[in-house]
Amino acid sequence: xxxxxxxxxxxxxxxxxxxxxxxxxxxxxxxxxxxxxxxxxxxxxxxxxxxxxxxxxxxxxxxxxxxxxxxxxxxxxxxxxxxxxxxxx
Numbered sequence: 001x002x003x004x005x006x007x008x009x010x011x012x013x014x015x016x017x018x019x020x021x022x023x024x025x026x027x028x029x030x031x032x033x034x035x036x037x038x039x040x041x042x043x044x045x046x047x048x049x050x051x052x053x054x055x056x057x058x059x060x061x062x063x064x065x066x067x068x069x070x071x072x073x074x075x076x077x078x079x080x081x082x083x084x085x086x087x088x089x
Contacts, residue, residue, distance in 0.1 A: 001087050009080070009087075016076045023065040024058045031057035 031053050039045060062069075080087075 005087060012076065012079070016072060019072055020069050023061045023069075027057045027061040028054045 032050065035050050035053050039049065
C-alpha cells in the first residue's frame with residue numbers, strides 16, 4: 001500500500017467525518033446564536049437556558065438526518081471493504 005493510497009483513504013475519512021458532523025454542528029450553532037441573542041436582549045444569564053436548547057437541537061438533527069448519516073457511513077465502509085484487495089496488494 002503506497003503513501004498515496006493511505007492519504008486518499010485518510011482524505012475520504014476526513015470528508016466523511018465532516019459531512020456526518022455538519023448537520024449537528026450547524027443546528028447547534030444556529031440555536032446557540034438564537035439563544036445568545038435572546039439572552040442579550042432580555043439580560044437573562046441562566047446557564048441552562050443556553051445548554052438545554054442546544055442539546056435538543058442536536059438530538060432533533062440526529063433524528064432528522066440519521067438515515068442520511070447512516071447511508072454516508074455505510075457507503076464509506078462499503079468502499080473500504082470493496083477495495084480491500086487493492087489496498088493489500
